[in-house]
Amino acid sequence: MSRIIFHIDVNSAFLSWTAVKMLREGQPDIRLVPSVVSGDPNDRRSIITAASIPAKKLGIKTAQPVSMALRTYPQLVIVGGDWEWYKQCSRGFIEICTSYSPVLQQFSIDECFIDMTGRCTEENAVTVATRLKDQVREMLGFTVNVGIGSNKLLAKMASDFEKPDKVHTLWESEVEEKMWPLGVRDLLWVGKKTEQRLLAYGIKTIRDLASIDVGQLSRLVGRKYAQQLHENANGRDDSPVETERTEAKSVSAERTFSRDYTDPKDIDRALFNVACIVAHRIRRQGFRASTVSMFIKRTDFTVAQKQTSLDQPTDVTAVILNEVRRMLTEIWDGSSPIRQVGIGVSKLTHESAFQMSLFEDPKMEYYRDWDRQYDESKAGQKS
DNA sequence: TCTGGGGTCCTAGGACCC
């Protein structure tokens, strides 16, 4: 049976949400002028998190350094983000979408799929989607695009057509007309590297990708990926709208320094801070981790990474930090400047803490106590 | 111009077991 899927995407989410908040405070609508959301604009390393449509028209893009955008347009309006407010906006948005179909998959803070099969027909899908889009605008004050298709891929591709505040369809019968003329980079899962690789073989459009032999494509990009790309280029995708929220498989944190560090003390302090954050997060979620990984990024952006397996899963900051420090000595000679450090944990379980306690390091109780105090101080900050 | 932060998944090679 043929499905009807909507993909709903908030237009320039963080920027729109900030605009709504500023409007409420009696300030002008930053959506109407070249504006961006970013980190501290005085930090040369800040990048743009979201850009208004007028800013995008000037060539200013998400993930671009703020300093670069300022050179493009010195009068650029720069605002900071507000994570709590964004979460509130996201909840309101998801709530409205859920009222159209409870079969909802949240794809990110500002995007979701809903399965509308049986809840509307191909004939009235656009009318229903328009109602949804208008309802979000009227109730919450920001605009969304709705993409409609017979599967998630087509719906997502459709929501990416003209913006903002638009509804588009991409039925299978429209793939040839609406999707095949697009460049390969426009296809979901085709990033910069894959585009370059494909272009080198003369594969320019999604149509080219759809008609190429899968075996040939496999040699270019690997078997699984080739199969997926080939299916998607032909408009096929049988993945369901997943309503279950899957548990995190890994937790990580990273810090980029305001200038590159060489002093081991600076590096160690950063690793300590990052380890605290990661360990705190897994404790809050009731996880223990069996794998600890870390990486350093050098001045030239090359990355060295290391990972290790633990005998016992842990959520203790000191244990994680200890492994990280050991791994650092294996990948860093202490002389080359470092731009960024990161720590990740994976192989997460909800295993209890008690086993093997007989053989536990006697200091462990002290470490745990330290963590408890850290967690309490964090909890205190929030409320 | 000079590039953040948080995730997921895949591949390839080596170790180890049967």
Next chain:
DNA sequence: TCTGGGGTCCTAGGACCC
């Protein structure tokens, strides 16, 4: 003594998404 093939796990690295 030297040879095989398959399966699983681990680690490093690289691609993609928002």
